[in-house]
Amino acid sequence: MxxxxxxxxxxxxxxxxxxxxxxxxxxxxxxxxxxxxxxxxxxxxxxxxxxxxxxxxxxxxxxxxxxxxxxxxxxxxxxxxxxxxxxxxxxxxxxxxxxxxxxxxxxxxxxxxxxxxxxxxxxxxxxxxxxxxxxxxxxxxxxxxxxxxxxxxxxxDETQIDSGTALGGGGPALVAFFADALQEYAHDEGFDAQQAALIATQLLHGTARLIRETGKPAWQVCKDVQTKGGTTERAIDTFIDADLKGIVKAALQAAARRSVELGQ
CATH class of the missing domain: 3.40.50.720 (NAD(P)-binding Rossmann-like Domain)
Structure with missing residues (x-):
């Protein structure tokens, strides 16, 4: 080779x-x-x-x-x-x-x-x-x-490499940031560090595998977990009220702009 x-x-x-x-x-x-x-x-x-x-x-x-x-x-x-x-x-x-x-x-x-x-x-x-x-x-x-x-x-299109730098290259940091938030919550609720890490990583791994193997859109998996007036709906509503999707997109756009700046 x-x-x-x-x-x-x-x-x-x-x-x-x-x-x-x-x-x-x-x-x-x-x-x-x-x-x-x-x-x-x-x-x-x-x-x-x-x-x-x-x-x-x-x-x-x-x-x-x-x-x-x-x-x-x-x-x-x-x-x-x-x-x-x-x-x-x-x-x-x-x-x-x-x-x-x-x-x-x-x-x-x-x-x-x-x-x-x-x-x-x-x-x-x-x-x-x-x-x-x-x-x-x-x-x-x-x-x-x-x-x-x-x-x-x-x-x-080469311009997709700049958005890809934000999404694919930086994406693991964004996902890890979310995992860290899950771990912090678990720790605050009395789980030890090992348990908190295991729960957070298994949630990410299991959900990713579920989306990939079922072929369902991510939002459909999100809806499948929720019940009307239930606990998960309350959590998702909190995300929506805070415009979490908008925040994530803004973060990715900022990273993509930085990729362009580096090329200049």
Whole structure:
């Protein structure tokens, strides 16, 4: 199998690396390029081959750009081989447009994507954009990397990557924020921390599985739980009165605007 080089191994790069390690049953085809000494030591102790710069690269190797977008220019300067490589390049950097990537890298064999942190446990969702003219080899590389760590969705319009950054990339934080609220309530009501965490995570896991396996719309599942004048209806009415959906949409829109700003 060709080698996958992870340039930048922070939260997102690490999630992909550990997801790939789990799916590929090892680290033989994975390389980590990381300048942070503490992170480098951790990946090395976990069995990854680690270096501070891109070294030997085969023509068909895959490079995943996972440095913070603010460090992209610096990463280019520190890794001269990056501009000479013409094999598949996959960017997971928020906000950096395909036009910028192709201009700076000097070729068009590039995918722009946004995976999320559940990739670490093989339950990620990745949205990626490649123009219609992209080669089958390029889209195959994206499917190879992201198919190993969860669900993969190719979008037709690059602007959807900004909304996807908010929805898919940041979504786990929004869901975890809601889980934290559930846990806090359970703890306030006398459940211990372990019980509170178990209840909250099982609620999220079980409900997600119910929606997926029954094919019911989320709102239908919500209505199925409620009875007229009952306890759940009172809770949902509280959400509606507070315009919770509006708050969530506003948060996602703010995140999407930030993705656009990063690209500028």
């Amino acid at each position: 060709r080698t996958i080089h992870m340039l930048g191994a922070g939260h997102m790069g690490g999630a992909i690396l550990y997801g790939l390690r789990q799916q590929l049953k090892g680290t033989d085809s994975l390389r980590v390029i990381e300048v942070d000494a503490e992170r480098s030591a951790r990946y090395s102790s976990d069995g990854f081959q680690v270096s501070t710069r891109l070294e030997t690269i085969e023509d068909d190797d895959i490079i995943v750009l996972a440095v913070p977008p603010q460090r992209f220019a610096q990463a280019l300067m520190q890794n001269e081989r990056l501009k000479r490589h013409r094999g598949p390049v996959i960017s997971v950097m928020a906000g950096i447009t395909l036009n910028t990537l192709t201009r700076e890298l000097g070729h068009c064999n590039v995918v722009r994507s946004i995976p999320n942190t559940p990739s670490q446990v093989g339950e990620g969702v990745t949205l990626y954009y490649a123009p219609k003219s992209a080669s089958p080899e390029l889209t195959s590389a994206a499917q190879q990397v992201f198919g190993a760590i969860g669900v993969v969705i190719r979008v037709e």
